[in-house]
Amino acid sequence: MESTNKLKLVLASASPRREEILKNLNLKFTIVPAKIDESEFTSSDPVEMVENLSVKKAEAVASLVEDALVIAADTIVVLGDEILGKPGSQPAARQMLKQLSDQEHYVMTGVSVLNSQTGEIETAHEITKVKMMELSQQEIEEYVSTGEPMDKAGAYAIQGLGALFIEEIIGSHYSVVGLPVNQLFKILRKFNYGIL
Numbered sequence: 001m002e003s004t005n006k007l008k009l010v011l012a013s014a015s016p017r018r019e020e021i022l023k024n025l026n027l028k029f030t031i032v033p034a035k036i037d038e039s040e041f042t043s044s045d046p047v048e049m050v051e052n053l054s055v056k057k058a059e060a061v062a063s064l065v066e067d068a069l070v071i072a073a074d075t076i077v078v079l080g081d082e083i084l085g086k087p088g089s090q091p092a093a094r095q096m097l098k099q100l101s102d103q104e105h106y107v108m109t110g111v112s113v114l115n116s117q118t119g120e121i122e123t124a125h126e127i128t129k130v131k132m133m134e135l136s137q138q139e140i141e142e143y144v145s146t147g148e149p150m151d152k153a154g155a156y157a158i159q160g161l162g163a164l165f166i167e168e169i170i171g172s173h174y175s176v177v178g179l180p181v182n183q184l185f186k187i188l189r190k191f192n193y194g195i196l
């Protein structure tokens, strides 16, 4: 297959974390956030949900950019059979942290790359197991009042103050922060796009 390095890279995300992770890989890219209504693409199967959402985000942006590889991702927290997205309010953040306290959960991220020239798309997901320590009511209050939980799935940020609460992680740290770089590398390799 011909190299796709001549195509530009576009990150279909408003997440500053995803931007930072891609920057750390020395990649040159532009950002076009995907404007989709995430509530339209829920599923009871969490893997299906993150993969589908990453596809929808990539598709929404691919229609706006020519000759590009469009990268998109979606991250959720799964506790038992419950899916926790971004809390969106302080009471919801408190509730999520109460649920996650002293529990193991899974962070799932779907990632897609779409070639806007050919329409070819590749999707993958990563599952990371995380154990959160037992949190007191006061710790939950204080953490929520920092504002950090608000735009993070499961109401914590492992890359921020939330790291204080994490006893163990099995799997990819990058995936928890929102972009599984090993999966992305594997997909870009399939597209014959060289990063190194």
Ligand SMILES: Cc1cn([C@H]2C[C@H](O)[C@@H](COP(=O)(O)OP(=O)(O)OP(=O)(O)O)O2)c(=O)[nH]c1=O
Pocket (backbone or CB within 6 Å): 012, 013, 014, 015, 017, 018, 033, 034, 057, 073, 074, 075, 076, 077, 086, 107, 151, 152, 153, 154, 156, 157, 158, 159, 162, 176, 177, 178
């Ligand atoms: C669990 C966890 C999630 N998160 C973030 C990653 C995602 O950005 C966010 C989940 O929301 P997403 O819907 O995956 O992404 P987003 O809305 O931030 O950005 P976009 O859809 O434009 O790409 O939660 C952390 O930053 N740290 C964590 O420890």
